Amino acid sequence: MTRAYVGLGANLGDREGMLRLALERLAAEPSVEVVASSTLRETEPEDLLDQPRFLNGAAVVETDLSPRQLLARLQLIECELGRRRAGPRFGPRVIDLDLLLYGSLVMSEPELELPHPRLHRRRFALEPLAELEPDLEIPGWGPVRALLAGLD
Numbered sequence: 001m002t003r004a005y006v007g008l009g010a011n012l013g014d015r016e017g018m019l020r021l022a023l024e025r026l027a028a029e030p031s032v033e034v035v036a037s038s039t040l041r042e043t044e045p046e047d048l049l050d051q052p053r054f055l056n057g058a059a060v061v062e063t064d065l066s067p068r069q070l071l072a073r074l075q076l077i078e079c080e081l082g083r084r085r086a087g088p089r090f091g092p093r094v095i096d097l098d099l100l101l102y103g104s105l106v107m108s109e110p111e112l113e114l115p116h117p118r119l120h121r122r123r124f125a126l127e128p129l130a131e132l133e134p135d136l137e138i139p140g141w142g143p144v145r146a147l148l149a150g151l152d
Helices: 015-028 067-080 123-132 144-151
Strands: 002-010 032-037 041-043 054-063 096-102
Touching: 002 015, 002 067, 002 123, 015 032, 015 054, 015 067, 041 123, 054 123, 067 096, 096 123, 123 144
Parallel strands: none
Antiparallel strands: 002 054, 002 096, 032 054, 041 054
């Protein structure tokens, strides 16, 4: 089993309800065990600023799936919950599930980059990870606490 970390976000509709439903769907997936989830926090949008505030969190999962298989499951859950990938990049969405970390794996492919390419500079992703595992190391970037301190 590999420990992986999934980022959770939504800024349209019933944000909290959608995030909880996404976690339930993830927990129901064969070969995926949701070990823990962070508290949800309201955050300002980044990149595309003219949109509603987000609700963000993270989950720790244990899985036998490969990184690509896990990403495919996350994208299927997004699709089942009504996410459409039309519109601007970083724009509003009913659900967003990001594979942030997969063990200590570092990889870069067109469809999957690990750790998540913007993780090291995104407070909305780092804070939930620090809550879940304060001593977590981000491969190639260092301790999550140090990365958070560097954002101040």
